[in-house]
Amino acid sequence: MKREHSIAGMSILLALLPTGSVVYMGGLCYPTHSSSIVCMGLVILFIGLYAACFVRTDRFRFALPDLFAGIVAIVAAGCYLKYPGLLSLGSLCLPVLYAGIRRVGKIYPFFLLCGTAITLVLLSLYGYLQYFRLLPSHSSYFPVTGPYHNPAVYAGVMAILQSVLVPYLGVAFRCRQRKGTVRGIIAAVLLAVPVLLLTEARAAWVALGVSVAYTFFYAYRYTCASFFRKYRRAILCAAPVILLSGGLVCYQLKPHSADGRLLIWKVSLRMIKEKPLTGFGINGFPANYMFYQARYLAAEGTAYERYLAGDTHLAFNEPVRIMVEYGLGGILFYLLFVGWLLTFPAKWNVVSHTARTVLLTMLVWGLFAYPFRVFPVMVFSTVVLACLANQCKPLRVFHCSFSRAFAAFLFLGSALLGCLGASTMQAYYRLQALARQPAADVRELDTLRPLMKGEPAYGYICCLLPDRQKQDRLLKERLDAYIHMLPSPAAFVWKGDVHRRLKEYEEAEAAYKKASEMVPALQAARGRLTFLYHDLGREEEALRLAEELLTEKVKVYGFDTHALRLKLKKTFEGKLNNCFTKKSNAYEKK
Template sequence: MKKSKYYTIYKSFIAFSLVPCLGILLFTTPVIHYAALANPTITSKTLFFIKGILVALVLWSINFLLIKSNTLNIKFSKIDITLFQVIIYQICNRYLFHTNYSFSIRFLDLIALGGFYIILRNIPKKSYILLFFGVIGAGITQAIYGNLQLLGYYASNHSGFKLTGSFFNPGPYAGFLAAVFPVALGLYLFKDTLLNLVSSKANLVYISVKLALKFIPIIGVISILLVIPATQSRGAWLALIVSSGLLFECKYKTVSKFIKRTTTIKKTVVAFATILILWGGLFSIYQFKRGSSDGRLFIWKVSTDIVKDYPVFGVGFDKFKAHYMNYQASYFRVNGETQEAFVADNSYYGFNEFIQFLVENGIVGLLLLLLVFYQILKVFIKIKHLKLVVLATLLSIAVFAFFSYPMEILPIKLVILILLAALASFDSNKFNVHIKSTKLNAILKPVMAIGVLMVVITGFKYTKALEQSIKTWKLALESYQYGDYETAIQEYQQAYPFLKNNGEFLMNYGKALSVNNQDREAVKVLEQAKAHLNTTIIETALGDTYKNLKRYDKAEDAYKNAANMIPSRFYPLYLLAKLYDESGQIENALAMANTILEKEIKVPSTAIKEIKQEMKDIITKNELFN
């Protein structure tokens, strides 16, 4: 009897600890920031999330093992199938369709999110309301954090912005708030209907959820509205307006009632006025940060050239940053220094997730993604307001995705996955697979236990090694900043085996080698970096190393590539003029010096004045000797 009693208690503990574990993971992941890591606002969240998923996987598998049944009942939705297809395609696109894949935090996110989704699909349906509270709680926490940054109590994570939350700049921060806001507003507006997510009306859980629905969502709505204007993220503002408009219309039917009761003439006038207001609003948003808007338009324009060259499978998973700057340089090489040069910069993202997805995954990947969207719209669930909240939130994220990069932000992806898992779980047209066998407990469960154990052990070992490498990378960055290049290089060498396919790491490592005059080693590392990432930093560092090695043709090519990437910058042209001068190419040196002197200045600075003075000195010197 004692054994049976303890077994029941243990089983109940495991079963009821899984959902709180997931809730804590949702609530905590966005705020994680471990300063000892390189790129802490990104890497901290991913490493923490992977560890949390491994723990949740153990709890889920133990719960499965404790079920005393000879029948395994698997239910899956068409959403599950299409998501699985997209994940498998992206894995194949990374390893099979392309070579020389890069180290990718996004890929680690993809694998961990896959495990997260499987666990979500195996929790009780009534648990989703608690997870929604976890999402709103994370949003409230971020809103408070942001307000404290504005008030000066906490420092931001970017020297150029006062408000970042626990993210690396205001854009991702605003995007996360825009993802949480429709969840909070939807739960508040439709709280009476959404109480049906909790089946029983007589227990403490139902009473607690009913009370929570009165306060938590509205606190989330107010707290986000207080801070979102300060982010100055036009994409997030637009996302909030669109998703809120949908939710309010579905709740109060204002537009529908107006259309039914109003004459045709009034409808025409109102429609025309609405179009003018929308056009004026969009134009104002465009003008608010016109340079930023034009920069995004230019990135989209250049990205279409990549699609033309890689139409079917794209350039590969998370390889946008490896190709984009080369195409930008090619554009200016062909077209010259157009007005677009003043908005061009080093770009790691497409600032439009749909365009970037097409660039990386091609038409095949885009068709699979559209199939997911189709199944989302087509799915039927009995609690219609749940689907409405999900659609409004996905719409908000989609609007933001047109102008930013939410798929780089793990907390936003967590929100998306919860929504999709909820839709799939409440889908009324799921497929059912029954596996009935007396050997289920004797064979399948032990095999599963061994498999999960291997995954967990391997996962923790990998995560520990990765975390240590990223810590070492951070130490190397600090040593470099202090001018201790020898120590920095030693630390880069320690982290190299694990991060040898990380473009940003290789860029930092190669730059340290170049500054320390280890030119042959620097060339190898920087050329390797270009396969995974290319920027003006890499090209100018390559130019410096090739110049030191007296390989002037290679140095010239590197400096020219850097100059073509961002034509408005003076520094690559300055390096090119110095190269010509030092290598005795007098005519080229004079021509480049005059080009720099005549060049239009984008942002005046002391450095540009010094560069122009040095160009005058080069001209004077060479004219005296000739």
């Protein structure tokens, strides 16, 4: 195949890639999480096979980004081997995507821009339909989530897509390029802005604002430099005021959310102090954070922090997460990549400028969110990093024999990942079938373990089936394994219930207390502890907890809270102090 044809074919496949982020496949387990992984992963495998079979080249230009990509590929392989699952398998597909783009050596940006603009329009329409209640939201707390489970992910994906289009507009306005394309891209960007505002996702707003500012200043850098020299004093005085005002506005929009992030980072710093060099390893943050939060809140947390604390397994800051999991080496690698991104010399064109802008947007969003848990963002970042590597000066050029070996490796890797993907999807559908069968053989779940060990859904269903069948001894073992991977207050409450049924009251009390320490505002754990004390004849402790539960302020007064308070009043009728009962009744009327 001629080189021009192979480049055009690869460009068309890359244009199809963003549309996978719009798809919602309701038949999948956790479809808001897995739909984009399945669709985009399938396109990635086609890209890998296409690059291996139809792209002809007699050399490979090795550049510094290839070294970064190689290290990330090794980490992705380690993640899959330790915690196999759909997201880790999708992460393992990213090196194939990177290698395919690097093998072709060049893409036509027009195709990628069109695919990105179409995807942005589709995502925007999805949000408008949800806002006007023509499509259901995938969250009971937020009206607009797109095809995802919460608006933060939706807004982050849209911000990344807009950061692909905005740099092209900056270049187009300066160079007066294709008016029809420019008008279409402007329409797509403007259509997405109101939806982005409806999400109230401040991290995405900040990231997109940085990308727009970077695009503007870079496109008009000489004009901006002369303007700065002329009004330096006024700019230096006004800039801090503008930044502080913007930060204050973002904080006031959701102060509890901002304070919650500060609490997470404060606890994470204590984790870093404990293992600063080696970190906690792969999946170390979600597997350990809740224990450290419980320890901090019990020892020195304020009343506001205990009210604020929630059940989370996300750091909401990628440098913090990397430092917690991979220690000093991980954060140095991250900082080295950021430094290279900001300073490397490359030939200026629309591809290199767009790639740098997208990566900068992802890094800024990663200061307040979790881009490496959002598969579409990981895919877009991989694409632009590979495009950027194609623009870099090579460190070494490998010729014909290496290129053939590289093509064979790419073909075998794509085929192997395709087989793993097919097996994983079969395991997913089998897991769903077992979850619908109350009398299913629990031991059959063990056959799925090699492919699904790292999936939270798998761990949950491994506990759900023994619970339905009243196999409490087996359930206790499965809960221990589930808690080891993903500890949560709900899992400890579940564990306490099992110990209570087995008449292991000390273990039940410890489990309920641990759940309460993790999230003090969670009333379910203390409610169960109250009834446990009542059954054991420890009335004084039971009454103290009952009075506390009936009078304290709760985050969300829902049906569960109402049912718990009715049960407490019925159980301890006549024993509670009248003043506490009056306070509880007054609070409920509010």
